[in-house]
Amino acid sequence: MNRFQGKRAFITGAGSGLGQALAIVLARRGWKIGVAEIDPDRTRKTSQDVNQAGGEALAIPCDVTRPENLEAAADAILAQWGGIDLVINNAGVSGCGLMEEIDPERWEWIFNINLKSVIYGCRAFIPMLKNQGSGHIVNVASYLGFVSAPESSCYNVTKAGIISLSETLRIELAKNHIGVSVVMPSFFKTNLMEQLYAAGERQEKLVRALFEKTNVKPDKVAHSILKGIAANRFYILPQWDAKLIWLIKRFSPELYLRLFSFIYRKALVEKFFRLQ
Numbered sequence: 001m002n003r004f005q006g007k008r009a010f011i012t013g014a015g016s017g018l019g020q021a022l023a024i025v026l027a028r029r030g031w032k033i034g035v036a037e038i039d040p041d042r043t044r045k046t047s048q049d050v051n052q053a054g055g056e057a058l059a060i061p062c063d064v065t066r067p068e069n070l071e072a073a074a075d076a077i078l079a080q081w082g083g084i085d086l087v088i089n090n091a092g093v094s095g096c097g098l099m100e101e102i103d104p105e106r107w108e109w110i111f112n113i114n115l116k117s118v119i120y121g122c123r124a125f126i127p128m129l130k131n132q133g134s135g136h137i138v139n140v141a142s143y144l145g146f147v148s149a150p151e152s153s154c155y156n157v158t159k160a161g162i163i164s165l166s167e168t169l170r171i172e173l174a175k176n177h178i179g180v181s182v183v184m185p186s187f188f189k190t191n192l193m194e195q196l197y198a199a200g201e202r203q204e205k206l207v208r209a210l211f212e213k214t215n216v217k218p219d220k221v222a223h224s225i226l227k228g229i230a231a232n233r234f235y236i237l238p239q240w241d242a243k244l245i246w247l248i249k250r251f252s253p254e255l256y257l258r259l260f261s262f263i264y265r266k267a268l269v270e271k272f273f274r275l276q
């Protein structure tokens with residue numbers, strides 16, 4: 001991380017889970033953190049934690065679905081710290097359900113929070129990064145962006161969109177010496193289930209069961225992300241299960257789809273969790 005001399009980061013959804021863990025791990029290394037979050041109590045708490053950990057917090061009340069909030073955040077960071085080294089578009093929510101049962105309003109909701117937020121975050125900070133000729137953007141997707149698990153199309157599509165956007169930016173911004181990484185974690189323990197949207201009871205049970213099963217902590221994921229950034233790696237897969245599925249899909253995408261269709265048809269995941 002030595003190439004980031006200014007040690008200035010902006011993190012959305014920094015009030016909980018992965019965003020909070022990233023803020024604190026960076027603060028311990030002396031970073032300044034723009035704590036962008038919709039929940040005022042969480043903003044306050046993370047800002048306190050950042051200051052206590054040895055960093056410097058700038059609390060930024062922010063709804064990531066509003067482009068003007070992200071533009072104001074970029075202006076505030078420029079005014080306070082004169083620039084930015086790391087932009088982490090992390091805020092997100094989760095959703096599941098059969099394609100035809102997901103209401104149009106929920107598609108809108110999840111698109112706005114998960115995907116448009118990343119677009120707005122990149123739009124707001126890229127001019128600053130280009131002026132500097134340095135910096136790094138980290139977009140938090142999910143392994144579901146390439147796993148394409150059934151009955152979670154609304155979530156999968158937003159995360160696949162983040163992967164595609166990030167790949168485009170990696171190529172587009174290389175000539176400006178701006179790094180881009182995309183993070184594709186599998187399940188880890190956070191407050192993500194608090195805002196879970198489920199179109200059906202069965203999917204809700206399954207997603208909650210998968211979430212319950214994990215004992216991976218957000219700071220483990222945060223450390224992997226920082227290692228990936230330090231190495232200027234593009235695809236960051238912090239967990240072994242995501243890496244395994246990634247390799248199978250890369251090896252033979254057709255075989256992967258057949259395998260997953262078989263698992264789904266036989267309800268093997270539900271059987272494993274004794275949900276049937």
Ligand SMILES: NC(=O)c1ccc[n+]([C@@H]2O[C@H](COP(=O)([O-])OP(=O)(O)OC[C@H]3O[C@@H](n4cnc5c(N)ncnc54)[C@H](O)[C@@H]3O)[C@@H](O)[C@H]2O)c1
Nearest residue numbers: 013015016017018038063064091092142187188190191192
């Ligand atoms: N936890 C997992 O298993 C998992 C797996 C893969 C990917 N992810 C991704 O990691 C990211 C972080 O999620 P987490 O697991 O830490 O969840 P979390 O719920 O603990 O944290 C998300 C934070 O985002 C904030 N937020 C929600 N809507 C917002 C908005 N409109 N504006 C600003 N902030 C908003 C929430 O208040 C919360 O503090 C998400 O993008 C999620 O999709 C999580």
